[in-house]
Amino acid sequence: MLIWDRQLRVRFRWRRQRATGPTRTLRRASLTLSLAAVLVLAHCGGTNPVREADSLRSQRKQEAALQAVEQGLGRQTRGTQVYWELALRRSQILEELNRREHALAWLESLSPLRGAPQGLAVLLIREQADIEKDLGRFREADRHLTEALAMAPPRTRITANLKVRRARVLIRLDRAEEAEACLREAEEYSRASGDHSLDPYILHYRGEGLLAKNQFEDAIDPLARSFQQFLAANNQAFAAKLLISEAWCYYRLGQIDKALQLYQQALQMAAPEDRHLVLGHLGNISLEDRDFAKAADYYRLAAAGAKGRDQNYYPRWLDNLALALIEQGKWAEAERVNSEVLELENHIDGSPGLAMALVNQGRIETSKGNYETAEKTLRQVAESQSGDSSFALDAYSALADLDARQAKPDEVKRQFEAATALADRVRDRLREDENKITYLASLTNVHRKYVDFLMDRGDEEGAFAAAESSRARLLRERLDLPGSKVRSYELAKYKAAARAGETTFLAYWIGPERSYLWAVSASRFATYRLPGEAEIRRLVERHQRAIERGGSPRADDRAAGEKLFHLLVPEPLRQDGGSYLIVPDGPLYALNFETLPVGGIRPHFWIEDATVAVAPSLDLLLGREAKPIKRRSVLLVGDAAEWNPEFPKLLHARQEMEGIGQLFPAVERKILSGAEATPVAYQRSKPENYTFIHFSAHATANKNSPFDSAIILSREKGLPTAKGRLSVKEVLSNRVTAELVTISACHSAGARTYAGEGLVGFAWAFLQSGAQSVIAGIWDVSDYSSPLLMLDLYAGLAGSKDPAEALRAAKLRLIAGGKYADPYYWGALQLYEGALYPGARSRR
Incomplete structure (x- = not known):
C-alpha cells in the first residue's frame, strides 16, 4: 500500500506564506509591534536587534539573523516588548531553517506568556499552532488556535485570519462541519468590512474540506475560483497548490488527461520547495497504474526536492520509492532506501x-x-x-x-x-x-x-x-453498510439461480497480470483464462472511443471490437436468443457488452443475438427473487432548475417526462419537475408506493466513494444554500419497492463518460434500498434519442414486459429505425439487476 493524500495518503501541507494572505495579516501586526519596539529602543539610545534581524532575513542570511536575535535576547529582560518581539523572531527564523522541533521547544519554553503584550501573545501562540500543524500535531494546533482566538479582539481581521487557520486544522481532524463554520465566520468579516483579502484562502480551504470528504466534484469549483484569485494577485506559488488539489479531484473522478494537464501546469508554477508535491503525486498515479519504473523516477525526484526542506514529506516519498523498487525486483536499492526510511520513521511517534x-x-x-x-x-x-x-x-x-x-x-x-x-x-x-x-x-x-x-x-x-x-x-x-461479512455459497446454489432465471452468469475477474472468466449455467461451470488488465483496458478504451466518435466505425476499430468480443465471450458460450447476466470488473465496468460487434457474413451487435443485463455481485443477487407487481404506477423526477454551470438545463427532459407520464393513468403517476424537483420533494413523495421511478437529470458517479455519488436536482425555493443533490446516502435511507428505477442522466459539463465503478455503486444503492432493477447510463445519455427510447421502454413496461425485455425491445427498435442505429444513441443505458425473474426469459 502506498502513502497517498487525503484519499491515498499524500499529505498536503498548507505551508505558511511569508508575505501573503492570512499570514500577511499577522505580519502586519508584527510590523506594527516592531515599530513600537524601535521607538522604545530609540528612546533608550540602544541598538535595534529586531530591525537588524529583519534586515538579515530579507537578505536570506538566516543564520546571521538568528545570531543577532539570540544576542539581543541576552540583553533584554523578559518583561520588555523587545524581548517578546525577539522571541517571536527566533521561532520564525528556526522555522525558516527547517528546525521546527527546535522552534517548538523554544515556544513551549516561553509558556506561560506572562508579561507578553496581548498582540504579541496571539502571534506567539499562532506561531506555535502553525508549527504543530506542520508536524502533524493537529489536536495541539487546534487547542492553541482556540486559545489565540479567545485572546484576539472579536470581529477583526486577525480573528478572521485565525478562523481560516483553524479551519485548515479542523479539516485534518475530520471535523468538517466545524471547519465550515469557521470559514463562514471569516466570510462574515469579509462582507461586513469590505476586506476581501482572505477570500481566496476561504475558498481554498472550503475546497480542501470537500476534497477531504472525497466530494471531488463539489471541491472543484471553490478550488478553481481560489486558483484564479491567487493568479490575479500574482501569487503563483500558492496558485500552484490549488492546481495540485484540483488535479487530484479530476484524477479521482477518472478524468486522467485533465488531471495530468493540471499537474504539468502546477509543476511549472510551483515554488522550488513545493515541486516535490507535484512529482510525488505523479509518482502515486504511476504506482497505481502499475508503471513502477516511472513511479520510481518521480519518487526519486520528489525525495530529492523534499530533502532538507520538508521533513514531513521526505520519508513518505522514500517509503513509496522503496515500494516501487520492490515491485520491480530491485531489492538492493529498495533495501538501501528502506533502511533510511526506518531510521527516519523510528524517530516519529x-x-x-x-x-x-x-x-x-x-x-x-x-x-x-x-x-x-x-x-x-x-x-x-x-x-x-x-x-x-x-x-x-x-x-x-x-x-x-x-x-x-x-x-x-x-x-x-x-x-x-x-x-x-x-x-x-x-x-x-x-x-x-x-x-x-x-x-x-x-x-x-x-x-x-x-x-x-x-x-x-x-x-x-x-x-x-x-x-x-x-x-x-x-x-x-x-457504501458504508453495516455488517460487511457476507455469505459464501456452494456452486450448486449458483447453478440453481441460473436455472431459475433461465440465464448464464458471466463473472469476470480482472488482474494486473492475468484475468479470469467464470461461466455458470444450469448445467455447466467453465473457467476461461484472460489476459491482464492492460490489454483488456486498451481494447475497451478503443472500442469506447469509436462509439463516442459516432458514425460508421473504421475497419481497424471494428476489428478491435470483434477481438474484444471473442476474448470476453468465447464461442462455446454464445447462443442465439440466449440470456446473459454480466458481472463486470475493472475496465469492464465502462463497457456495455450489448455494443460489442459480432463479425461474420452479417456484421451486427451482440444485443441482436442476446439479452444482456448486469449484476454488481452474484452473491448479493442470490436469494432475491423478483416479485410480480400488478399495479403499474410511476414517479417522474427531473427537468431540474439550473443552479450550477457544471449541470446545465437538459433541453429534452420535460418532453421525456411528459411522454412517459401519458402512458399511465393520472391517478397512477406523479411528476416532480422544474423547481419542484428537489431532494426533499422526492423523499416526501413516498417513493416506496411506486412501481417505476424515473429520473431525468444530471448525475455524478464517484468510483472511489460511491457514497458521494448523486443525482442533481433543484434546490429548495428561497434557500440558495440548500442542497440540490440526491445522494447515495439519501437513496439508502428511503426504502423502495419499485420494479425498476431509471436514471436517464447526463454527466457534468466537460465529461462524457462516468467512472464505471462509481455508477455500479450508485445503481446498487437503489437495488439495496429495495428496487428489483435499475437502468442507468455509463456515458452521457443522448438528449435527442433518449425520449424516443424511454417512450418505447415504458410502453413495454406498461404492457407488462419485464425491464430486460422492455429495454432490449426499445433498443432494437432504434437500431431498426436507422437514424439512431449507432450505439452511441442506445448503448449508454444499461440494466442492473438485483433480483432474478424466474421463467421470464422463456417468453422471448
Whole structure:
C-alpha cells in the first residue's frame, strides 16, 4: 500500500506564506509591534536587534539573523516588548531553517506568556499552532488556535485570519462541519468590512474540506475560483497548490488527461520547495497504474526536492520509492532506501510510514531468504492492535508470499483467511477518510492474490466463490453498510439461480497480470483464462472511443471490437436468443457488452443475438427473487432548475417526462419537475408506493466513494444554500419497492463518460434500498434519442414486459429505425439487476 493524500495518503501541507494572505495579516501586526519596539529602543539610545534581524532575513542570511536575535535576547529582560518581539523572531527564523522541533521547544519554553503584550501573545501562540500543524500535531494546533482566538479582539481581521487557520486544522481532524463554520465566520468579516483579502484562502480551504470528504466534484469549483484569485494577485506559488488539489479531484473522478494537464501546469508554477508535491503525486498515479519504473523516477525526484526542506514529506516519498523498487525486483536499492526510511520513521511517534516500512522490510528479507526475520517483522505489523488496518492486510499478504516461497500451501491459505477475518472485524471502526480508501485498496490486493493462489492450485470453484464473496464485501464496504461479512455459497446454489432465471452468469475477474472468466449455467461451470488488465483496458478504451466518435466505425476499430468480443465471450458460450447476466470488473465496468460487434457474413451487435443485463455481485443477487407487481404506477423526477454551470438545463427532459407520464393513468403517476424537483420533494413523495421511478437529470458517479455519488436536482425555493443533490446516502435511507428505477442522466459539463465503478455503486444503492432493477447510463445519455427510447421502454413496461425485455425491445427498435442505429444513441443505458425473474426469459 502506498502513502497517498487525503484519499491515498499524500499529505498536503498548507505551508505558511511569508508575505501573503492570512499570514500577511499577522505580519502586519508584527510590523506594527516592531515599530513600537524601535521607538522604545530609540528612546533608550540602544541598538535595534529586531530591525537588524529583519534586515538579515530579507537578505536570506538566516543564520546571521538568528545570531543577532539570540544576542539581543541576552540583553533584554523578559518583561520588555523587545524581548517578546525577539522571541517571536527566533521561532520564525528556526522555522525558516527547517528546525521546527527546535522552534517548538523554544515556544513551549516561553509558556506561560506572562508579561507578553496581548498582540504579541496571539502571534506567539499562532506561531506555535502553525508549527504543530506542520508536524502533524493537529489536536495541539487546534487547542492553541482556540486559545489565540479567545485572546484576539472579536470581529477583526486577525480573528478572521485565525478562523481560516483553524479551519485548515479542523479539516485534518475530520471535523468538517466545524471547519465550515469557521470559514463562514471569516466570510462574515469579509462582507461586513469590505476586506476581501482572505477570500481566496476561504475558498481554498472550503475546497480542501470537500476534497477531504472525497466530494471531488463539489471541491472543484471553490478550488478553481481560489486558483484564479491567487493568479490575479500574482501569487503563483500558492496558485500552484490549488492546481495540485484540483488535479487530484479530476484524477479521482477518472478524468486522467485533465488531471495530468493540471499537474504539468502546477509543476511549472510551483515554488522550488513545493515541486516535490507535484512529482510525488505523479509518482502515486504511476504506482497505481502499475508503471513502477516511472513511479520510481518521480519518487526519486520528489525525495530529492523534499530533502532538507520538508521533513514531513521526505520519508513518505522514500517509503513509496522503496515500494516501487520492490515491485520491480530491485531489492538492493529498495533495501538501501528502506533502511533510511526506518531510521527516519523510528524517530516519529505513531508514524503510519513506519508500518509501511516494516512491511517493505519483511518483503526484502523474504527475497534474501531470511525467512525467520521476515516472518517476525511481518507478524509485528499483522498482529498489531492499533494503527491503520491497511498495513496489517498488506502484512498478511506478504506472509502468504513468504509461505508460498517455502512451499507451504496450507499456511498460505491460513494467511489469506486471517486477512479476511481481520477485514470482517475492523469494518465498523473505519471512517470515510484516508484510512477507508487505502484499506479498500489493500483488501482488494489480498482478494486478488487469494484468487490467483486458488487458481494455481487448480481449485477453480473455490476461486470463483472467493471472487464473488470479495465482490459483495467490497460493495458493502464502499457504501458504508453495516455488517460487511457476507455469505459464501456452494456452486450448486449458483447453478440453481441460473436455472431459475433461465440465464448464464458471466463473472469476470480482472488482474494486473492475468484475468479470469467464470461461466455458470444450469448445467455447466467453465473457467476461461484472460489476459491482464492492460490489454483488456486498451481494447475497451478503443472500442469506447469509436462509439463516442459516432458514425460508421473504421475497419481497424471494428476489428478491435470483434477481438474484444471473442476474448470476453468465447464461442462455446454464445447462443442465439440466449440470456446473459454480466458481472463486470475493472475496465469492464465502462463497457456495455450489448455494443460489442459480432463479425461474420452479417456484421451486427451482440444485443441482436442476446439479452444482456448486469449484476454488481452474484452473491448479493442470490436469494432475491423478483416479485410480480400488478399495479403499474410511476414517479417522474427531473427537468431540474439550473443552479450550477457544471449541470446545465437538459433541453429534452420535460418532453421525456411528459411522454412517459401519458402512458399511465393520472391517478397512477406523479411528476416532480422544474423547481419542484428537489431532494426533499422526492423523499416526501413516498417513493416506496411506486412501481417505476424515473429520473431525468444530471448525475455524478464517484468510483472511489460511491457514497458521494448523486443525482442533481433543484434546490429548495428561497434557500440558495440548500442542497440540490440526491445522494447515495439519501437513496439508502428511503426504502423502495419499485420494479425498476431509471436514471436517464447526463454527466457534468466537460465529461462524457462516468467512472464505471462509481455508477455500479450508485445503481446498487437503489437495488439495496429495495428496487428489483435499475437502468442507468455509463456515458452521457443522448438528449435527442433518449425520449424516443424511454417512450418505447415504458410502453413495454406498461404492457407488462419485464425491464430486460422492455429495454432490449426499445433498443432494437432504434437500431431498426436507422437514424439512431449507432450505439452511441442506445448503448449508454444499461440494466442492473438485483433480483432474478424466474421463467421470464422463456417468453422471448
